[in-house]
Amino acid sequence: DTGVSQDPRHKITKRGQNVTFRCDPISEHNRLYWYRQTLGQGPEFLTYFQNEAQLEKSRLLSDRFSAERPKGSFSTLEIQRTEQGDSAMYLCASSVLWTVVGYTFGSGTRLTVV
């Protein structure tokens, strides 16, 4: 068990470019969550998957954002036409039964849009 892995750790991109982040959850975890954390704030929920099904999306997830979890394993989060306001830490977490054990978070991807 190597924990939740996120790649890349850091990404600098120019405004208007597309970026994609990857999250590899703990292998036996069927739930996967994406959160966004801006400077000085706590993480904010974006979306979650149970297996390959995306079951909920926050209103923070504009139409420029899309997330997938093909085959119920790793997940990707894509941001199209990035804006400076997208600069944040993007955190992935996974769980089995969150009401019992809570989540395991990855180390995050720090996005800087210049």
Place this chain on the structure above:
Amino acid sequence: AQSVTQPDIHITVSEGASLELRCNYSYGATPYLFWYVQSPGQGLQLLLKYFSGDTLVQGIKGFEAEFKRSQSSFNLRKPSVHWSDAAEYFCAVGSGGSQGNLIFGKGTKLSVKP
């Protein structure tokens, strides 16, 4: 709507001194409560959680928290702080629904004086 308030943005304590970080929540039903710690540039590590039962919960690294329903509080305590405890601490509340998304407070940054 559910919310979490951490009244203290930044706290400084001396090494060896006791610590209490405050957390107040707003939630209609019995809450699921969590404390996470985040070191700079890292993801979040679960310190402890409360779901039901004994209102005093023990966590990792010598931390404990007490759930007080009458005060809507879930304060984090440690009897003797170590320099390695310097980090940011987040309180979170989870809904009892199936989604499992957490609502985080804005965090309290802990500095430790030698």
